[in-house]
Amino acid sequence: xxxxxxxxxxxxxxxxxxxxxxxxxxxxxxxxxxxxxxxxxxxxxxxxxxxxxxxxxxxxxxxxxxxxxxxxxxxxxxxxxxxxxxxxxxxxxxxxxxxxxxxxxxxxxxxxxxxxxxxxxxxxxxxxxxxxxxxxxxxxxxxxxxxxxxxxxxxxxxxxxxxxxxxxxxxxxxxxxxxxxxxxxxxxxxxxxxxxxxxxxxxxxxxxxxxxxxxxxxxxxxxxxxxxxxxxxxxxxxxxxxxxxxxxxxxxxxxxxxxxxxxxxxxxxxxxxxxxxxxxxxxxxxxxxxxxxxxxxxxxxxxxxxxxxxxxxxxxxxxxxxxxxxxxxxxxxxxxxxxxxxxxxxxxxxxxxxxxxxxxxxxxxxxxxxxxxxxxxxxxxxxxxxxxxxxxxxxxxxxxxxxxxxxxxxxxxxxxxxxxxxxxxxxxxxxxxxxxxxxxxxxxxxxxxxxxxxxxxxxxxxxxxxxxxxxxxxxxxxxxxxxxxxxxxxxxxxxxxxxxxxxxxxxxxxxxxxxxxxxxxxxxxxxxxxxxxxxxxxxxxxxxxxxxxxxxxxxxxxxxxxxxxxxxxxxxxxxxxxxxxxxxxxxxxxxxxxxxxxxxxxxxxxxxxxxxxxxxxx
Numbered sequence: 001x002x003x004x005x006x007x008x009x010x011x012x013x014x015x016x017x018x019x020x021x022x023x024x025x026x027x028x029x030x031x032x033x034x035x036x037x038x039x040x041x042x043x044x045x046x047x048x049x050x051x052x053x054x055x056x057x058x059x060x061x062x063x064x065x066x067x068x069x070x071x072x073x074x075x076x077x078x079x080x081x082x083x084x085x086x087x088x089x090x091x092x093x094x095x096x097x098x099x100x101x102x103x104x105x106x107x108x109x110x111x112x113x114x115x116x117x118x119x120x121x122x123x124x125x126x127x128x129x130x131x132x133x134x135x136x137x138x139x140x141x142x143x144x145x146x147x148x149x150x151x152x153x154x155x156x157x158x159x160x161x162x163x164x165x166x167x168x169x170x171x172x173x174x175x176x177x178x179x180x181x182x183x184x185x186x187x188x189x190x191x192x193x194x195x196x197x198x199x200x201x202x203x204x205x206x207x208x209x210x211x212x213x214x215x216x217x218x219x220x221x222x223x224x225x226x227x228x229x230x231x232x233x234x235x236x237x238x239x240x241x242x243x244x245x246x247x248x249x250x251x252x253x254x255x256x257x258x259x260x261x262x263x264x265x266x267x268x269x270x271x272x273x274x275x276x277x278x279x280x281x282x283x284x285x286x287x288x289x290x291x292x293x294x295x296x297x298x299x300x301x302x303x304x305x306x307x308x309x310x311x312x313x314x315x316x317x318x319x320x321x322x323x324x325x326x327x328x329x330x331x332x333x334x335x336x337x338x339x340x341x342x343x344x345x346x347x348x349x350x351x352x353x354x355x356x357x358x359x360x361x362x363x364x365x366x367x368x369x370x371x372x373x374x375x376x377x378x379x380x381x382x383x384x385x386x387x388x389x390x391x392x393x394x395x396x397x398x399x400x401x402x403x404x405x406x407x408x409x410x411x412x413x414x415x416x417x418x419x420x421x422x423x424x425x426x427x428x429x430x431x432x433x434x435x436x437x438x439x440x441x442x443x444x445x446x447x448x449x450x451x452x453x454x455x456x457x458x459x460x461x462x463x464x465x466x467x468x469x470x471x472x473x474x475x476x477x478x479x480x481x482x483x484x485x486x487x488x489x490x491x492x493x494x495x496x497x498x499x500x501x502x503x504x505x506x507x508x509x510x511x512x513x514x515x516x517x518x519x520x521x522x523x524x525x526x527x528x529x530x531x532x533x534x535x536x537x538x539x540x541x542x543x544x545x546x547x548x549x550x551x552x553x554x555x556x557x558x559x560x561x562x563x564x565x566x567x568x569x570x571x572x573x574x575x576x577x578x579x580x581x582x583x584x585x586x587x588x589x590x591x592x593x594x595x596x597x598x599x600x601x602x603x604x605x606x607x608x609x610x611x612x613x614x615x616x617x618x
Contacts (some may be wrong), residue, residue, distance in 0.1 A: 035062025044103035061176030077131030290341035
């Protein structure tokens with residue numbers, strides 16, 4: 001006997017309208033993912049209210065307390081109940097969802113928070129008395145008088161008490177606190193003129209201030225530079241390049257760090273669109289592509305970049321948390337980021353991160369003594385010994401102690417031009433004074449010394465020269481004796497043929513072959529023998545992921561880098577004085593010569609004051 005299909009029902013299910021409380025809890029699942037999401041929504045509301053100072057108090061990672069205090073415009077007492085209803089907002093009028101100039105606009109945050117926690121809003125507008133309203137588990141109370149000088153205080157206690165199952169998915173208090181701190185720091189970078197304070201109230205008492213950023217003054221870049229120094233640290237600010245470029249109505253500004261100031265993970269990448277912090281895959285990929293030529297795959301750049309454009313050119317209404325955006329023309333935004341960053345890196349010339357010198361000095365510092373050292377009389381030099389030491393340092397000592405001298409004197413560098421030209425020591429990389437271990441050049445500058453890795457430096461110089469030659473003469477294509485036929489889907493075939501002209505400029509010649517196939521007739525000669533189907537599929541994967549492909553260019557650059565490595569000055573070769581000085585001068589004139597092809601520094605600069613401190617002379 002045939003059994004009835006369990007999916008077939010005799011009576012269709014009844015369609016019911018969910019009650020307001022259930023709707024708000026469902027919305028809270030999209031908007032309030034964790035305590036950091038609640039902090040983000042509340043701080044954004046404070047910024048939209050025109051606040052100049054914002055204080056965030058949390059306890060137990062935000063699970064038991066989140067309190068945001070601001071000095072903004074406030075909410076009138078009569079509108080407090082309306083603020084707790086869904087889709088009620090003062091940010092937009094609903095006529096145009098593309099022309100958005102505020103952080104918030106959905107009108108979902110406050111009712112969602114009230115549905116999953118115990119929420120209290122206390123606010124005061126100028127010229128009126130303060131008022132407060134409470135909501136717990138979706139049940140809204142009445143408006144009552146309150147005491148408040150100005151602005152708004154939003155207090156959220158016992159987050160997810162109405163949905164206890166969500167608490168099981170929360171991470172540790174420390175992890176949630178870290179996520180909140182990261183959220184506050186991102187918003188602090190977006191608004192340098194606003195003061196931010198984050199305080200941990202766990203355990204009671206007045207709490208502990210874990211982050212504080214005072215309002216910055218000055219022009220756009222001065223204020224932003226000061227705020228980045230507060231948030232990301234002085235080292236980032238010292239080693240960051242100023243970025244300011246515009247294309248087709250889109251402006252990119254901010255700061256990007258030198259390649260030698262890189263990180264092992266993408267934890268120092270902050271991207272903003274119209275001051276809104278976003279985590280956009282396309283923008284992150286553009287940042288990675290800009291540093292592709294100066295960083296190895298296991299290193300990540302550090303940057304704080306702001307994309308500013310007409311709100312009509314970008315859609316921020318594609319994600320409930322507003323963390324993703326969609327550009328009308330993503331190619332323009334991506335191309336602007338890549339070109340602006342590469343131009344800034346090239347303009348930096350031979351500059352390398354100052355942290356390289358700091359790490360070098362740290363490695364050179366002697367081990368501290370286990371206790372206070374005693375100086376005995378026998379350790380003190382006698383007057384006769386002191387006079388002998390001074391005589392030994394007088395002129396003529398080098399001639400009488402040649403066997404004990406380790407100094408290598410380079411040939412004198414002739415000065416060129418007028419009589420008042422700058423001597424070699426005053427040039428950025430100074431004048432070569434010697435070579436140690438047949439690999440490191442020691443140069444003297446006006447206020448210190450420079451140690452150059454001759455192989456890494458020359459490798460970069462040869463690589464840049466090869467790229468320049470290829471740009472001038474083009475990439476030679478090698479015709480295949482038998483064309484390679486690659487079977488693709490119709491969509492992949494069409495996507496590949498759209499960029500066939502760009503690929504032809506890189507030496508990859510292809511054409512349709514009927515059906516879903518393409519015929520590859522030429523490959524870049526510099527690559528030699530290649531696995532054509534695998535390369536085509538890599539290009540297609542990148543086209544699907546980012547809209548354009550840098551795979552072929554990356555392979556060509558990798559070959560040039562390998563050629564440069566084999567064609568550069570090898571470690572162990574002794575160099576004459578004029579050769580060392582010629583290398584230093586070429587480094588000064590070559591873009592990005594401060595790091596090798598893999599992002600490692602090519603030289604270390606030590607200031608005389610730092611060297612003197614090593615020997616206790618300061």
